[in-house]
Amino acid sequence: MFKQLHGATLAAQAMGRIHAPYGEVVPPIHVATTYERAPDNSYPHGRTYSRDANPSYDQAEALLAALEGGPKALLFASGMAAATACFLALTPGDHVVAPRVMYWGLRKWLLEYAAPRGIVVSFFDNERPGQIDELRGLLQPGKTKLVWLESPANPTWAVTDIAAAAALAHGAGARLAIDSTVATPVLTRPIALGADVVMHAGTKYLNGHSDVIAGALVTAREDEYWQAIKYVRNAVGAVLGPMEAWLMLRGMRTLFLRVRAQSAAAQRVAEHFQGHRALTHVLYPGLGNDPGHAVAKRQMSGGFGGMMSIRVKGGEAAAVGVAARLSVFKRATSLGGVESLVEHRASIEGPGTPCPPDLLRLSIGIEEPADLIDDLEQALAAGQPK
Numbered sequence: 509m510f511k512q513l514h515g516a517t518l519a520a521q522a523m524g525r526i527h528a529p530y531g532e533v534v535p536p537i538h539v540a541t542t543y544e545r546a547p548d549n550s551y552p553h554g555r556t557y558s559r560d561a562n563p564s565y566d567q568a569e570a571l572l573a574a575l576e577g578g579p580k581a582l583l584f585a586s587g588m589a590a591a592t593a594c595f596l597a598l599t600p601g602d603h604v605v606a607p608r609v610m611y612w613g614l615r616k617w618l619l620e621y622a623a624p625r626g627i628v629v630s631f632f633d634n635e636r637p638g639q640i641d642e643l644r645g646l647l648q649p650g651k652t653k654l655v656w657l658e659s660p661a662n663p664t665w666a667v668t669d670i671a672a673a674a675a676l677a678h679g680a681g682a683r684l685a686i687d688s689t690v691a692t693p694v695l696t697r698p699i700a701l702g703a704d705v706v707m708h709a710g711t712k713y714l715n716g717h718s719d720v721i722a723g724a725l726v727t728a729r730e731d732e733y734w735q736a737i738k739y740v741r742n743a744v745g746a747v748l749g750p751m752e753a754w755l756m757l758r759g760m761r762t763l764f765l766r767v768r769a770q771s772a773a774a775q776r777v778a779e780h781f782q783g784h785r786a787l788t789h790v791l792y793p794g795l796g797n798d799p800g801h802a803v804a805k806r807q808m809s810g811g812f813g814g815m816m817s818i819r820v821k822g823g824e825a826a827a828v829g830v831a832a833r834l835s836v837f838k839r840a841t842s843l844g845g846v847e848s849l850v851e852h853r854a855s856i857e858g859p860g861t862p863c864p865p866d867l868l869r870l871s872i873g874i875e876e877p878a879d880l881i882d883d884l885e886q887a888l889a890a891g892q893p894k
């Protein structure tokens with residue numbers, strides 16, 4: 509028996525699978541949409557039609573399940589397809605609790621689409637020190653079916669105690685699902701902390717190269733909720749293309765290298781700009797004085813992630829001006845790629861956003877950190893009175 513291999517080893521080798529008949533160390537891409545029935549009317553290979561599943565998913569799903577410590581994973585057409593499947597698997601009238609600061613697209617969908625169709629949503633203020641007590645107060649035993657978390661949460665990187673929230677959810681008879689896109693399985697393993705389902709926008713760190721839209725869920729157990737999620741993926745056809753699945757697995761081979769480098773660089777950038785005269789805040793859970801630091805230190809290991817935000821003195825116009833003067837950082841939405849990106853979040857989130865208007869979100873890539881620091885320094889200096 510081999511000892512349990514580290515996630516970095518499993519990822520680098522994509523589970524170490526070798527493919528018949530040629531002994532390939534990289535999997536083939538399976539493009540067939542349909543499979544032949546045997547004369548006895550059975551499907552001897554267990555495959556029917558590729559809206560149900562595609563063999564190109566198998567290795568990526570197995571790797572993700574292994575990294576998260578769950579029995580099964582499912583790939584989806586996007587992060588949103590994976591996240592919304594968790595809610596579409598509920599029943600009208602079910603109550604869910606979600607954080608106020610979270611991935612904007614999902615918050616918007618919950619408010620504009622899910623709520624009018626019968627999902628009852630309560631939000632807790634995940635930026636407050638007393639957030640766990642507020643969460644406890646919102647749970648309605650028997651009616652609350654799902655507690656949704658995101659930690660660190662986009663775009664202020666508020667941290668929530670996953671183990672405490674899972675214990676509360678379970679006490680009320682609810683499941684806990686978490687958007688762990690930013691933490692990645694490199695830094696946080698929510699299932700070990702009590703989560704029932706872990707969601708990833710594979711578009712971000714898992715793929716890591718800003719060239720695939722993908723999503724994934726990993727379950728802690730194959731229960732009826734997981735069966736309902738599987739049903740949703742098939743029924744709405746929220747399936748990933750085989751090429752995209754292959755690219756995402758290719759990206760995941762360097763996941764640990766990238767995320768460790770990006771976390772170390774973000775830590776360095778955050779420490780450098782903490783207290784900068786042109787900024788009011790540096791938001792990063794790796795900073796000792798960050799409100800989420802103590803909990804992040806307990807539930808993250810190996811770093812605090814590659815995402816951070818800065819709040820610029822002088823408000824929205826000053827923040828947009830800083831973004832305009834950056835050149836190494838590219839002005840674009842999305843995150844988790846090898847190239848550093850900057851985004852004025854309030855512009856894309858629009859009216860009703862809880863995102864402060866003076867906030868710039870930084871996705872730290874794998875460039876030389878000194879180049880990122882110099883770029884930010886010149887952009888901030890040019891906005892200062894002489």
Ligand SMILES: *Cc1c(COP(=O)(O)O)cnc(C)c1O
Binds near residue numbers: 842
């Ligand atoms: C991007 C993102 C999503 C949505 O993923 P898509 O692949 O764009 O649908 C969800 N959650 C977080 C935290 C994200 O960054």
